[in-house]
Amino acid sequence: MAESLAGVASLADRAQQILHTACQTVGLDHRGAELLRLRSNAVYKLKDPIIVRIATAPTAAERLPAVLAVTRWLDQHGFPAVRPADHIADQPVMCTGVAVTFWDYVPCSDVPSTTSELGRLLRDLHAYPAPPISLRSLDDPLASLRANLRQHPESLTPGERDWLSHRINDLTEQWKQLPFAGPPALVHGDAWIDNLFRHHDGHVVLGDWDSVALGPREWDLIHSYHGQARFGLSQRDVDSFATAYGYDLRTWPGYEALQRIRDLYAVGIHIRNAHGDPFSRQELPRRMRSLIEGTTDRWHMKPT
Known part of the structure; x- marks a missing residue:
């Protein structure tokens, strides 16, 4: 079973460690990464720009292959879903039992969605x-x-x-x-x-x-x-x-x-x-x- 990020004293510190390791594994530069969210996932934006999602749920490793496959399938069928960064092979990347995925960055407007x-x-x-x-x-x-x-x-x-x-x-x-x-x-x-x-x-x-x-x-x-x-x-x-x-x-x-x-x-x-x-x-x-x-x-x- 995958290790939960919440199983350590500081969720943010653990996420930062895993970000460093995961980016090294796939050849990305983690320096200057911006933490966007720390809730059900730790979500970072790299300078590249790529979005890195570090799963906090222990069962994430089992679910994420289907998540990646569905978003690719939806994109192929014209549905506006976020897309995995497919130049990074073999996702999810496992780091000390924690599942990490990489996604294309969506450059967002200041106009809120409705x-x-x-x-x-x-x-x-x-x-x-x-x-x-x-x-x-x-x-x-x-x-x-x-x-x-x-x-x-x-x-x-x-x-x-x-x-x-x-x-x-x-x-x-x-x-x-x-x-x-x-x-x-x-x-x-x-x-x-x-x-x-x-x-x-x-x-x-x-x-x-x-x-x-x-x-x-x-x-x-x-x-x-x-x-x-x-x-x-x-x-x-x-x-x-x-x-x-x-x-x-x-x-x-x-x-x-x-x-x-x-x-x-x-x-x-x-x-x-x-x-x-x-x-x-x-x-x-x-x-x-x-x-x-x-x-x-x-x-x-x-x-x-």
């Missing part, structure tokens, strides 16, 4: 046939949370662990009863507005395909509605998303249950990273408190 654009891209994505690639089935979205709780119990108090364990079991049963419409589709798996990048020529590109799967379309849609509940998207943002997609998930009978599942899912990354990342240590108690108390407090995506 939820309307995200809705249209997801509508197009969900109309694609299943690609000729072995993909995981999204039949248990809380599986990763269950694993994080088992592997990192020290991130929570005993009372939080007990509450969360029971809540996972309850919502897993609710997931099994949801009235999903239509057969499984190709889903992005983390279809959040922050993963939509505007190229400087104006078109938008969808990134971060680590959670790609075959599963219910509703899972891709719920992220934007959850964004209004927790991360500051406006009513207008969500209405625009629904209009662009051509369907409003709020009319679906499973909507409230799926919101609860998505809400719970969102603590997993912070359980995994809490002892190696100061932001996760701060954010995890906030999220757990609001879940246990049933409040709709605003959550943070990055340090404030």
